[in-house]
Amino acid sequence: MNDTKAKVDTIRLQNLSYGHKQAGVLMAAVELDLFTKISEGASTVSEIAEALDVTPLNAERLLVACMGVGLLEKQGDRYQNAPDAERFLVRGKKSYAGPWMLLQKRDFEKWRDMADHLRSKEKPTILGAYGSYTYEMAKELHGATYSVGLGAGMRFARDVDMSQRSMILDLGGGSGCYCIAAVQKYPHLKAIVFDLESVCRVAQEFIAQWGMQDSISTQPGDFTKDPFPPGADVMIQASNLPQYSPERLTQVFRKGYEALAPGGEYHLVGEALVDGANGPLGPSLWGIAEVIYGSEGRSHSEEDVKGYLEEAGFVDVKINPFIPGSLSRITGKKT
Amino acid sequence: MGQPKTKDKEGKKLTVQRLNDMGFAYKQAGTLIAAIELNLFTHVSEGGAQPNEIANKMGIPAESVDRLMMACAALGLLEKGDNGYMNAPDVEKYLVKTRHTYFGDYLVYQTKSEYDMWKDLASLLKPPKRTYDAIAYDPEKAREFTVAGYEAAISSAHKLAKEFDFSRYSLWLDLGGGSGAFSIAAALRHPKLKAIVFDFPNVVTVAEEFIAKAGVSDRVKTQPGNFVTDEFPRGADLISYITPLQSYEKDEVKFLLKKAFDAINPGGGIIVIDYMLNDDKTGPLDPIFHHLTGATPNHPGRVNSGAEFCEYLGEAGFVDMEVSDFITNVTGRVTAKKPE
Numbered sequence: 055m056n057d058t059k060a061k062v063d064t065i066r067l068q069n070l071s072y073g074h075k076q077a078g079v080l081m082a083a084v085e086l087d088l089f090t091k092i093s094e095g096a097s098t099v100s101e102i103a104e105a106l107d108v109t110p111l112n113a114e115r116l117l118v119a120c121m122g123v124g125l126l127e128k129q130g131d132r133y134q135n136a137p138d139a140e141r142f143l144v145r146g147k148k149s150y151a152g153p154w155m156l157l158q159k160r161d162f163e164k165w166r167d168m169a170d171h172l173r174s175k176e177k178p179t180i181l182g183a184y185g186s187y188t189y190e191m192a193k194e195l196h197g198a199t200y201s202v203g204l205g206a207g208m209r210f211a212r213d214v215d216m217s218q219r220s221m222i223l224d225l226g227g228g229s230g231c232y233c234i235a236a237v238q239k240y241p242h243l244k245a246i247v248f249d250l251e252s253v254c255r256v257a258q259e260f261i262a263q264w265g266m267q268d269s270i271s272t273q274p275g276d277f278t279k280d281p282f283p284p285g286a287d288v289m290i291q292a293s294n295l296p297q298y299s300p301e302r303l304t305q306v307f308r309k310g311y312e313a314l315a316p317g318g319e320y321h322l323v324g325e326a327l328v329d330g331a332n333g334p335l336g337p338s339l340w341g342i343a344e345v346i347y348g349s350e351g352r353s354h355s356e357e358d359v360k361g362y363l364e365e366a367g368f369v370d371v372k373i374n375p376f377i378p379g380s381l382s383r384i385t386g387k388k389t
Numbered sequence: 390m391g392q393p394k395t396k397d398k399e400g401k402k403l404t405v406q407r408l409n410d411m412g413f414a415y416k417q418a419g420t421l422i423a424a425i426e427l428n429l430f431t432h433v434s435e436g437g438a439q440p441n442e443i444a445n446k447m448g449i450p451a452e453s454v455d456r457l458m459m460a461c462a463a464l465g466l467l468e469k470g471d472n473g474y475m476n477a478p479d480v481e482k483y484l485v486k487t488r489h490t491y492f493g494d495y496l497v498y499q500t501k502s503e504y505d506m507w508k509d510l511a512s513l514l515k516p517p518k519r520t521y522d523a524i525a526y527d528p529e530k531a532r533e534f535t536v537a538g539y540e541a542a543i544s545s546a547h548k549l550a551k552e553f554d555f556s557r558y559s560l561w562l563d564l565g566g567g568s569g570a571f572s573i574a575a576a577l578r579h580p581k582l583k584a585i586v587f588d589f590p591n592v593v594t595v596a597e598e599f600i601a602k603a604g605v606s607d608r609v610k611t612q613p614g615n616f617v618t619d620e621f622p623r624g625a626d627l628i629s630y631i632t633p634l635q636s637y638e639k640d641e642v643k644f645l646l647k648k649a650f651d652a653i654n655p656g657g658g659i660i661v662i663d664y665m666l667n668d669d670k671t672g673p674l675d676p677i678f679h680h681l682t683g684a685t686p687n688h689p690g691r692v693n694s695g696a697e698f699c700e701y702l703g704e705a706g707f708v709d710m711e712v713s714d715f716i717t718n719v720t721g722r723v724t725a726k727k728p729e
Contacts, residue, residue: 062482142405
């Protein structure tokens, strides 16, 4: 603790306990399409009330709350979107992430009762609630992850030179966004999205939207227990890291190592803790969320993942910069 | 609008991170409240700084305590010391039960007591006005409404399939198509017709079941959407509003008809079926009553006469309007054409 005794008060703890209110304000603003209307030109309380079809009193309440959490800025009596709200929360823009934001509502109530979930002595299962995903659930989830996943997939395709590679196997490939972005950049590539049957159906719809059926196929399966198709020289496992235990990850990595073509590479793109940093927030909260889903999963640090990859036989294991505060890319090579 | 901005004022690349954290902020509250309820900070203060020791004291699985402590550390509630975790100064002062400054019970109470309502702030700020709005958000209501709608509509649907010459059209977009009853009946009678049922996501999920049951899934598709705010799929040569327009005001109806006009192919047709007043507005009684409910706060909308529909359709650009009875004394039918 510090020697200089800063005055301790309750403000920080109260603000943390208001987290649900912050999230609620953001979601309400997205649902009412506030940012789109402002982007289209509504800027005073009365213009915004009219555009949103809410009473001026409620418009003013929402605007004040959005200012409070930093979603809006104000010049005189005119409101404008904060730069990130303008980029990601305006409907019709390619970078629109509204569906992803609203997906966060799914688990809202469950976090109110986190203490009860933590007290539970029920034995976790490998996939937890993910195992019983129906097509509708998968469609909702990946319809929403697609909007942010495609951005990450494009970053991946920029960072990783796949010009000499021939086939990607994307483990838990979800909407197929990593494969879509990779094939877009490297049209010679073939790719397989490996995921649960219900998810593969959703991936096929996205792949068809891009007209990439000839390059990207899907293979239904559970990568924690089913064999991998041979022949891939790039394996990607993205955005599912905290769903698994260390043992399960090592097993999957070993299976990946065996199935990879010699000289191939494995990319774990995951919500990992940064060693020595007590975070980032997203990855650390995902670990505890797995209590709700009933899986074996937990948060892992970048160094942890590096260790699992090495244990599975990979060489040249590296932690690469990817999306700060959210995703790390940890890679290993097969000799 | 100029170039899209991808950098912030300091020239740093704009990412979705801050918005993400804000959208997830209820998890921060949830974690804090759980830690207080489980007395985590009191146990840490008493010196059990390792997850295993604390798990024993709390009587809950060590793995769960480990996850909780990791999350608390990320939130800055716990700090890592030489002998494991310790409480941050404000946590030590206010969230350790034995201290007279403890206010954990207050935080738990105020957070949990009004937690749920924040999830649906949008509907508090903008109370649903129409049955349709409630349906848009509530899957159970949508199912009830759609199943009931199918039962109510299917015989009228067969009537329309018989009376209207669908064979002249290849792709029909039915806006607010609900259970899909009308598309199903038409597709069964006209083996070449394809149709798209456009309605709220919660509604088309149910429609798909009816479509599959009727065995016409290969030709009748659904598209989730809100016909007021969302774009229409292109390429249809027939478009329709079968009974949703009665819930909208005059200007909204004009807007929706124009939107339909813009969406269909030149030479395409439109069908409007709705409660319909006679042209001098003296009846029939059913539509008159419905028109009156439009004055109550939860049921806005108005019932139009056939002549009024023709006027709106003409304004939108349609030609060759024809008005006829559909269900006598209840609904009327107006058809028109988009010029080639």
